[in-house]
Amino acid sequence: MDLLSGIQSSPKRMLVVVAHPGEETFPLGALIDRYSKYAVLVGLICLTRGTSDPQLARSRETELRKAARTIGVSQLYLWSFKSPLAEADNNELTARVVQIIRLLQPQVVVALSPGADADVTTVARVVASAVPAAADEHRFSEHLAKGLPLHQVKKLYYLTSPLPPDDAEAQDEYYPPTTVIQVAHSVRAQRGAWAEYLSRAADIPAFEQSLAEQAGKAYLHLLQGTPSRRAGQPFEEDLFAGV
Template sequence: MTTLPGPSEDPGPALAPGDTAGAGTASHDALEAAADLVDDVAGELDPAGLESMERLDQPRRLLFVHAHPDDETIGTGGTMARYAQAGAAVTLLTATRGELGDIVPAELAHLGPDELAEHRTGELATAMEALGVEDHRFLVRRDGTGYRDSGMVWLRPGQAAVGEDVDPRSLAAADPEEVAQRIADVVREVRPQVVVTYEPGGGYGHPDHVRVHEATVRALVLAAGEDREQPDVVPWSVAKVYWSVQPESLARAGVRALAEAGAEGAADPDGPLPSAVVPDAEVTTVVDASGQTAAKLAALRAHATQLTLDLDAPVPAMRLSNGVPQALQPLEHFHLAHGVPGGPFDADGRETDLFAGIALS
């Protein structure tokens, strides 16, 4: 236990009123004692505790929670780059290493799940460098092992689901409460004011996306309460929670433009859309990331196992393994699921800043 130094046995002569002799020495000694006390207290904190204290020195802290490498760039890469460039503390938490993702380049088709995981980990590191995000981490169990990609099957175009043979080590097979607790641990450490993740349908129904959404929602409740397993951990409440979405009008306009341009594999402009596409009225927030286009394109290129870019086409697009083009957009859209909206607002009444309305200290 650290204690303050007590009085010395020989306090020395008392100072007469107005006598400043020795005052400088006394002040110096007091400062040294205070510095020693701070060092002692810091020494009693574990590295995670020290890092959490240091994070509070950064007034804006933002946590993105995604399922696989590439998800973060496709849906929120421009936003990540914009806030990182503006000096905010941006953290990316990825739940799996994407072991079962489809492989686009034929020359890499031989990669097995573990080899693909290692390759995609490298791609993610390169993408984060392009976006300027320095704090990236994978979600791990208490024993230090990671969660594996659960895979998926297509029910219909734009709608996926969990398959029949799921690895017991996968995210979908894990105890949901345990997954939520691991995310809560990161929330308490990072102490973000803002958290961004998927909407309830997981974008298009991928079981890992859905699990990440559900676990993140639960994690924020756990993080705000007392932790029985770690009673010394300070609770943390997040001010705003966003879901990554797309407005229906913009999504259909992009599909229609691709179809009219004769893009190979273009979807039906009037066909069904994935769950990430919501009615325009449900879009509460838009981030203009046009200034970060170069950074996002570089990050997309880094995820070469998962997608290709067609930038010379009449409508610049990205293609995933299914070959369906998706028009590239400079704006990224969100639904405010928790918190109070704040200005400035655009002409449609949507927020333009994820931190709007938050009192920053």
């Protein structure tokens, strides 16, 4: 069985895209673990090594690989784009993400919502462009020549905050969330994954504060796709609902 056939034999597939090592765990770790435990094949793209220091970059790669295994990532793609990502070739970034979408054929794609971090914002914008491009025969047709089929992602989500913006006048188009996933049973795995990041020990207080704010839930905003809520429920309760 070739890689493409093996991947596509998994009935449910999710792709998570982040800018830096660690973001797959803080804040996404419990969400990834929750779905990997439900037999979802989870692919992860990390676009940078998170640092320009070669020695630290090697440490971050090791930490990322260990953390990804802890939370059940099936396919890891660690790239070496440099920060700031806004200065990278946007077409190349998009093409690379489209290629993985066409390879994995995920029904669901998740990224962090645009925010204070410039690289995270760039990744969010790239993913929002890559999802429709993956289904367009006129975009990156060289993939088709290599045997990668077009693919229509069913749902694209941004992870968002359970809390409104600190500034009452701030506008956040991804708040309030459309989707709330129960992840309490996966917080232990998330903590285990974060423990692999020895180089980020200074961020432990922020990590614990984030867990307290989330209170065993993951909050997301459906950017592309059709929401599917149970009757009488204000939020979606499953990323794959309606897929």
